Amino acid sequence: MLDTTNAQTVWQAMTANGIDKVCYLPCNKLNALMGVAPSDVEIWNITKESVGLGLCFGRSLAGRRSAMCIQSTGLGNLITELYTMQKLYQEALPVFVSWRGYYQEPIEAQIILGDKIEDILGAIDVEYRVCRERGDVADLKEDLAQVFAQNKVKVYLMSPELWETNSPDYHVFGEPRINGISVEVAEYSGTPTLTRIEAIAEIMEAIGERDIVISQIGFPSKEVYNTRDRAENFYMLGALGSATEVGIGLALELPDRQVYVIDGDGSFFFNPNQLIDIATYRPDNLSVICLDNGSWGSTGNQPTLSSRGMNLTAMVRAMGLSSTGMTDRSDAFTAMIRDRIGFIHYMIRAGNDKKGGEIPLKALEIKQRFMGALA
Numbered sequence: 001m002l003d004t005t006n007a008q009t010v011w012q013a014m015t016a017n018g019i020d021k022v023c024y025l026p027c028n029k030l031n032a033l034m035g036v037a038p039s040d041v042e043i044w045n046i047t048k049e050s051v052g053l054g055l056c057f058g059r060s061l062a063g064r065r066s067a068m069c070i071q072s073t074g075l076g077n078l079i080t081e082l083y084t085m086q087k088l089y090q091e092a093l094p095v096f097v098s099w100r101g102y103y104q105e106p107i108e109a110q111i112i113l114g115d116k117i118e119d120i121l122g123a124i125d126v127e128y129r130v131c132r133e134r135g136d137v138a139d140l141k142e143d144l145a146q147v148f149a150q151n152k153v154k155v156y157l158m159s160p161e162l163w164e165t166n167s168p169d170y171h172v173f174g175e176p177r178i179n180g181i182s183v184e185v186a187e188y189s190g191t192p193t194l195t196r197i198e199a200i201a202e203i204m205e206a207i208g209e210r211d212i213v214i215s216q217i218g219f220p221s222k223e224v225y226n227t228r229d230r231a232e233n234f235y236m237l238g239a240l241g242s243a244t245e246v247g248i249g250l251a252l253e254l255p256d257r258q259v260y261v262i263d264g265d266g267s268f269f270f271n272p273n274q275l276i277d278i279a280t281y282r283p284d285n286l287s288v289i290c291l292d293n294g295s296w297g298s299t300g301n302q303p304t305l306s307s308r309g310m311n312l313t314a315m316v317r318a319m320g321l322s323s324t325g326m327t328d329r330s331d332a333f334t335a336m337i338r339d340r341i342g343f344i345h346y347m348i349r350a351g352n353d354k355k356g357g358e359i360p361l362k363a364l365e366i367k368q369r370f371m372g373a374l375a
Contacts, residue, residue, distance in 0.1 A: 006134055006162050007033045010096065013140035015041065017148060018065045019094075023052030027071035029098035032163035034069065034171075048273045049074040053081045054242040055277075057091050058249020061234065061371060065148060068095045072102075072117050072157065073110065082153060083124045084238035088363035090151040094144055099130075099157040121155055128155040131162050185314040185326070188347060192328045196291050197223040197353040199346055200262065202330060203289060204228040206337040207260060212250065212374075215262040216243040218298030219352045220291070224262060226356030231373035237363050241271030244278065244288050251283035254374070258285050258340060265292040265306045272315070278343060279319035287340050295350040313345045 010033060014022070021042045024034065037043060046052040049070055056066040075082070075097060085091040100107070101114015121128045131137055140156075147154045194202075200223050207213065213233045215221040221235035236243045247261035268274055268290060278288055294307035306312065313326045323342030327333055336344045361369070 006137055007036045009134075009137050010140060011036060011038055011041070013137070013144050014067055014094075016141045017144040019067050019144075020064070021056075021059065021066045022069055023055055023066065024069045025049060025052065025071065025074060027098040027100070029071070029100065029160050029163075030069055030096075030158075033096070033158075047276060048271075049078045050081045050239070050242060050271065051245055051273050051277060053078060053085060053093070054239070054245025055249035056093050057085055057089070057242075058246040058251075059253050060091055060093070061246070061250050061367070062253035062374065063371070064253050066093065068093065070095065070097055072097050072100045073113055075117060075120065075155070076113055079120070079124060081239045081242060082126055084242075086124075086126055086153040088238050089367050090364055091153060092148045092151045093153045094147050095153065095155045097155055097157050099159050102157075103132075103159045103161050117157065126153055126155055128157055130157045130159070132159045133161060137162070179320065181318055181320065183314055183317045185311055185317060187309075187311070188326065188328070190328050190347065192293070192347040192349045194330070195349050195351045195353070196220065196264075196293060196297060197227060197356075199291050199333070199348050200224055200227050202334055203260065203262060203337060206334050208258065211258045211260060212254070213260050213262060214243050214247045214250070216240070216264055216267050220262050220264060220297075222356060222359055223353050225359045226353065231369050234370045235359055235361070235366050237359070237366070241267050241274065243267065244274040247286055247288065248277055248281050248283060251286040252281060255283070255285055257374075258287070259283070260337070261286070261288045263288060263290055264297060265290060265294065265312060266296045266298075266304050268312055268315075269305050269310070275312070275316045276319055279316060279321040282321060282323075282342060285340070287337065287342060287344060289337070289344045289346060291346055291348050293348045293350040297350065297352055301350045301352075313343065316343050 023044045023046045025046050052068045059066050101110035105111050204227050215224040217236045244261050244263055247259050251259040292306050295301040313324050325336045325341045326345040328347035333346050
């Protein structure tokens with residue numbers, strides 16, 4: 001059948017270019033494609049489009065190749081991350097998109113955005129190709145090779161026309177099978193003694209020479225740089241709420257290297273899917289350090305939900321991660337780092353470093369230096 005042949009052509013182009021993992025957020029207009037996914041390509045069923053972008057970026061830092069398969073409405077959720085990864089870090093990533101609202105679309109809500117997708121991609125300088133028929137994917141192998149050779153994000157808008165018909169559901173239907181969870185996490189009502197940069201000094205003193213550090217955007221990255229810059233540090237300069245996802249993707253590909261992510265409470269409230277993915281993938285070599293000052297530190301220290309009692313350790317434990325620790329004591333904190341606890345919740349005082357300068361490195365310099373150190 002035409003749809004199967006076109007779907008196989010897409011997969012053959014991906015595997016010929018070394019793509020061995022694909023992040024997928026379901027759309028029934030992609031059933032024809034996903035129904036013939038090769039057995040040697042791992043499918044990551046993601047919970048949010050930005051999650052997939054972070055996981056793929058983490059893999060790319062380890063020299064691996066990935067792709068994403070999402071619905072076109074998901075591009076609207078990805079504008080900031082797409083622009084960051086494309087323009088700052090020049091991530092190589094093909095994104096296969098079911099183009100809703102374009103061809104024989106019965107749903108009015110899909111049409112509203114579907115009609116604007118090309119304008120949106122053009123506005124943020126993301127290259128795209130429209131795939132309507134067999135000829136549009138005939139040279140896909142060569143086109144994907146250019147994506148990786150030129151280190152760019154490219155979107156493939158895949159019209160339902162490409163599959164000719166909408167394939168039936170190909171997968172086993174989901175049904176709830178929920179684990180029993182009993183969680184008891186102590187409250188915290190102490191008085192933290194250290195600021196973020198003082199906590200970062202403790203982290204950078206405790207890690208090993210081969211250990212990898214990924215830091216969240218804003219003051220966390222700036223303060224890590226000013227405390228102890230090293231080639232094994234990766235500084236996120238954009239895409240709030242992505243650092244932990246990048247760490248997960250990287251840790252899974254480099255099991256012989258310990259990865260520490262320096263993150264904050266605001267980031268996890270902004271994107272709690274990160275907590276879900278720590279518990280879902282739980283790499284043994286990943287430690288996520290949440291420096292919790294109850295504040296949006298990089299925007300003026302406005303209160304976050306942890307100032308109102310929301311307990312991030314309880315949240316991640318309820319999601320099934322047992323390797324956690326919460327403290328405001330330096331000795332306990334250092335021990336957790338050295339013991340490589342999965343989620344380290346460290347209470348700190350609000351306040352940003354006033355002395356250190358901005359990171360003088362461009363995003364691409366950070367990426368290239370980091371990948372060189374890993375190699």
